[in-house]
Each structure stands twice: as structure tokens, then as C-alpha cells.
Amino acid sequence: MIELLTTKYTYLVVVALLGIGAYVMIESDNFVKKIIGMNVFQTGIFVFFISSAFHTAGRSPVVQSGGGGGPFVSPLPQVLILTAIVVGVSLTAVALGLVVRIYERYGTINERTLEEVRADE
Amino acid sequence: MSLSVPVAVVLLFMLGSALAAAVIRDVVGSIVAFAGYSFGVAVLWALLRAPDVALTEAAVGAGITTVLFLLTLARTTVTRSDRFEGISLRSGLAVVAIVVTVGATVPALPAVGDPSAPILAGDVSQYYLTNAYDQTGVTNVVTAVLVGYRGFDTLGEVAVVFAAGIAMLLVLRREAFV
Numbered sequence: 030m031i032e033l034l035t036t037k038y039t040y041l042v043v044v045a046l047l048g049i050g051a052y053v054m055i056e057s058d059n060f061v062k063k064i065i066g067m068n069v070f071q072t073g074i075f076v077f078f079i080s081s082a083f084h085t086a087g088r089s090p091v092v093q094s095g096g097g098g099g100p101f102v103s104p105l106p107q108v109l110i111l112t113a114i115v116v117g118v119s120l121t122a123v124a125l126g127l128v129v130r131i132y133e134r135y136g137t138i139n140e141r142t143l144e145e146v147r148a149d150e
Numbered sequence: 151m152s153l154s155v156p157v158a159v160v161l162l163f164m165l166g167s168a169l170a171a172a173v174i175r176d177v178v179g180s181i182v183a184f185a186g187y188s189f190g191v192a193v194l195w196a197l198l199r200a201p202d203v204a205l206t207e208a209a210v211g212a213g214i215t216t217v218l219f220l221l222t223l224a225r226t227t228v229t230r231s232d233r234f235e236g237i238s239l240r241s242g243l244a245v246v247a248i249v250v251t252v253g254a255t256v257p258a259l260p261a262v263g264d265p266s267a268p269i270l271a272g273d274v275s276q277y278y279l280t281n282a283y284d285q286t287g288v289t290n291v292v293t294a295v296l297v298g299y300r301g302f303d304t305l306g307e308v309a310v311v312f313a314a315g316i317a318m319l320l321v322l323r324r325e326a327f328v
Contacts, residue, residue: 033256033257034153035153036261036262037256037257037259037261037262038153038157038158038161038262039157039161039262040256040259040262041253041256042161042164042165043252044248044249044252044253044256045165045168045249046164046165046168047248047249047252048245048248048249049168049169049172050168051241051244051245051248052172052237052241052244052245053171053172053235055240055241055244056235056236056237056238056240056241057175057235059177059229061177061180061181061219061222061223061226062177062180064219065171065180065181065184065219066172068184068215069168069171069172069184069187072187072188072191072211075191075203076191076194079194079195079198079200079203080198080262081259081262081267081269082198082200082269082270083198083199083262083263084199084263084265084270085263085264085265086265087199087263087265087270088199089199089200089201090199090279090290090291090292091289091290091291092279092282092283092289092291093283093289094283094289099279100265101279101291102198102199102200102270103269103270103275104275104278104279104282104291104292104294104295105269105274105275105278105295106269107200107202107203107292108292108295108296108300110200110203111202111203111206111292111296112296112303112304112307114203114206114207114210114211115206115210115307115310115311116307116310116311117211118210118211118214118215118218119310119311119313119314120314121215121218122218122314122318123314123317123318123321125218125219125221125222126317126318126321126322127321128222128226129222129225129226129321129322130321130322132225132226132227137227138226138227139229
């Protein structure tokens with residue numbers, strides 16, 4: 030157990046972040062908070078990728094002119110996460126746009142109130 | 151690598167602010183806690199030797215995302231509250247299921263920073279590190295992979311951002327961005 034905590038600590042944080050994100054998405058009845066939960070969940074996966082690329086003695090993946098100079102951390106997961114961060118922001122933007130539209134149409138951003146308003150119509 | 155003090159502090163800060171963002175019912179407070187969380191994540195990237203990701207996270211994650219959340223609040227309503235979120239059977243079960251399922255895979259993963267881990271010792275990473283300068287003339291391997299080897303992936307990313315922009319215009323029924 031202690032060995033798990035000292036050698037795989039970032040993965041434990043990933044598990045906790047996924048749990049927190051899922052909890053907010055399900056439990057909160059405010060749409061904006063649900064999107065915050067989605068972002069936390071997403072970042073948990075980013076932490077998994079970046080920490081899996083980490084090398085104890087590694088340097089940032091900037092090679093010397095002509096190549097070499099290692100050891101380096103792995104560049105590939107970092108590239109994937111750079112792409113994922115930008116896609117994640119696009120997702121957040123569209124989700125928040127939908128929240129604004131829901132508010133314009135129904136006058137609420139609360140899940141339970143929205144269900145009541147839609148049931149009345 | 152055994153746990154170093156700066157990384158431990160940042161990880162604890164991240165967990166604390168993520169928990170704060172989760173349990174604070176006041177939406178503005180939750181957004182502020184989330185901005186702090188994004189800042190902690192950016193610092194973690196810097197500590198894990200990922201400066202490109204740290205810069206993007208600080209600008210996009212902590213900056214633009216927070217602004218988007220606050221703009222949304224400005225155009226909708228703000229529900230102020232001094233209470234905390236509760237926990238129901240539904241969300242409790244989901245969280246337990248996720249934590250148990252994902253947590254069960256953790257003991258099988260290689261230790262953080264282990265040089266013999268497949269991702270570091272494997273052919274793909276080593277190929278990029280060995281050949282990136284000769285083939286692209288760029289010293290920053292992350293940039294070389296992003297716009298060189300995986301250029302089509304980045305083109306797809308730009309397409310996603312474009313589609314998101316169009317979707318925003320459609321959803322908000324506008325002819326142009328404000």
C-alpha cells in the first residue's frame with residue numbers, strides 16, 4: 030500500500046479526479062457545474078498521460094542541435110494532450126453555448142427546474 | 151522515482167481545489183476553485199517536464215475556460231448559495247464503480263518515472279527523439295511531432311475548433327462572433 034503511494038502517486042490522483050468529476054456531473058443540478066465536473070474528469074485523463082511520459086532523470090524533450098542530449102521524457106503523450114486540451118476547450122465552449130440557449134428558451138439553468146418547466150408545456 | 155515534495159504539494163493542491171469546486175454549491179465559488187485547480191495542473195505539467203503543455207494549460211485551461219464560464223454566468227443567472235452539495239445513492243454508486251474499476255488497474259501500471267516503462271523504452275518515443283532533428287530540423291521534439299509527424303492530427307484538431315465555432319454561432323443564432 031505504501032509502495033503504491035510512493036511510486037504510483039499520480040495514478041492514484043487520476044482515480045480520485047475521475048471520481049470527483051463523475052460525482053459533480055451526476056450530483057449537481059446546475060448545468061454550469063456539470064460542465065466544471067466534465068472538465069475535472071477530462072484533466073484527470075491528461076494527468077494520466079503526462080505522468081506516464083515522465084522519466085525520473087529525463088529533461089524536457091528539446092534535443093540539442095544535431096540530435097541527442099538525453100535522456101528525455103517521452104514527447105508523444107505530450108503532443109496528444111496538447112491536442113486534447115484544445116479539443117476540450119472547444120467542447121466546453123459548445124456546451125456552455127447550449128447552456129446559454131437553454132436559458133434563453135426556458136429561463137433556467139437548473140436541471141430539476143428545467144424538467145418541471147418542460148413537463149408543464 | 152519516489153514522491154518529491156513539490157510534486158506532492160501540487161498534487162494535494164489539485165485534489166483540494168477539485169474537491170472544493172465539486173462541493174461548493176455557489177457557482178461563482180466553484181468556478182474560482184476550478185481556475186485555481188487549472189493553475190495547479192499547469193504547475194504539475196511544468197514539474198513533469200512538459201513545458202509546452204504547461205503553457206497551453208495556463209493560457210487555455212486556466213485562462214480561456216474560466217472566461218467562458220464567467221461569460222456564461224453573465225448571460226444567464228447566478229445562483230448564490232452558502233450550502234454544500236450532498237451525496238446521493240445514484241452519484242455515490244457511480245463514483246464507487248469508477249474508482250474501483252479504474253483503481254484496480256493502478257497496481258499493474260509501471261512506477262511513475264521508471265526509465266524501463268514501455269512508453270519510454272519503446273520504439274515510438276525513441277524514434278522521435280533520435281530522428282526528429284535530422285528529419286525536421288526542429289530541436290523541440292514536441293513541436294516536431296505536433297506539426298510534422300502528426301500534422302494531419304493537428305489539421306483534424308483545427309477542424310474540430312472550426313466546427314465548434316460554427317456550432318456556437320448556430321446554437322446562439324448569431325451571424326458573427328461578438
